[in-house]
Amino acid sequence: MTVVKALVEFDLDAGGRYIPPDFDFVVHSSNPVGARNISGLLQGYLQARDERRN
Numbered sequence: 001m002t003v004v005k006a007l008v009e010f011d012l013d014a015g016g017r018y019i020p021p022d023f024d025f026v027v028h029s030s031n032p033v034g035a036r037n038i039s040g041l042l043q044g045y046l047q048a049r050d051e052r053r054n
Contacts, residue, residue, distance in 0.1 A: 004038050008045045016049050 011018040025042060029035040 001034070001038055001041070004042050008042070011045075011049070016053065019046065019049075021050075 007019065023046065025039075027035045027039045029038065
């Protein structure tokens with residue numbers, strides 16, 4: 001979660017240009033709740049970012 005939060009912050013600081021538009025990711029965790037939280041944060045951010053661009 002710490003890495004995803006930092007990634008989102010870097011992207012926000014860069015005006016949405018740090019994470020490429022074709023960015024794909026996989027969450028590897030033995031904690032299913034944590035994996036859903038990580039994936040949800042990043043997916044939610046990327047979706048909101050893309051909606052703002054359009």
